[in-house]
């Protein structure tokens with residue numbers, strides 16, 4: 001079974017379309033983790049046919065993904081797919097990524113919006129925010145990725161059992177990269193399309209990631 005995990009925080013306007021798009025591509029096990037939303041995210045996702053897990057309070061994307069990972073393991077999934085609930089990803093990108101992980105017997109496939117020109121990434125994000133994120137990820141983990149902060153991933157059951165996300169917010173990307181390095185997981189990047197309707201995580205979001213990483217490094 002392939003479990004599609006969709007973290008969602010106040011995505012009432014997008015989540016119905018996202019879930020339907022996944023079903024249209026033939027994915028049946030769609031789990032939306034409603035991260036303490038104050039809007040219609042949970043009911044809209046349920047009406048669209050998804051299984052919905054609810055955080056009573058907003059805990060952050062990392063925490064939502066960990067809830068989804070635990071559910072996938074418990075349900076016996078062979079693979080979990082992380083797929084954002086904001087409608088920026090293309091559900092057609094899942095099948096090729098799954099083929100890659102299966103055929104090459106990898107542990108994890110990471111989406112990248114920077115391997116080709118399919119994604120029209122805003123200038124500030126492409127040339128400032130993401131390159132800084134890439135370097136920080138490298139400094140903290142020793143692993144060089146073309147797009148270190150991409151929410152699209154396909155994870156094998158073996159890797160799911162090893163990756164435990166404790167960074168509740170956006171710094172979980174670096175934590176997953178660190179787990180790849182520590183456990184020697186076999187990984188590849190794959191091109192995914194990311195559509196921008198608005199800026200999303202900007203400079204403030206990037207600074208929060210850095211402060212989370214430094215604080216956790218100091219306090220652990």
Ligand SMILES: Nc1nc2c(ncn2[C@@H]2O[C@H](COP(=O)(O)OP(=O)(O)OP(=O)(O)O)[C@@H](O)[C@H]2O)c(=O)[nH]1
Pocket residue numbers: 006007008009010011035058059060061062064083084085086088149150151199200201202
């Ligand atoms: N921002 C945010 N997103 C959350 C949270 N919990 C779950 N999410 C979901 O995580 C996904 C990614 O959030 P975004 O804020 O778009 O972050 P991003 O996609 O990494 O950044 P952009 O490329 O700028 O869009 C979305 O589906 C959100 O609904 C949370 O507490 N904060």
Ligand SMILES: [Mg+2]
Pocket residue numbers: 084086088200
């Ligand atoms: Mg987004």
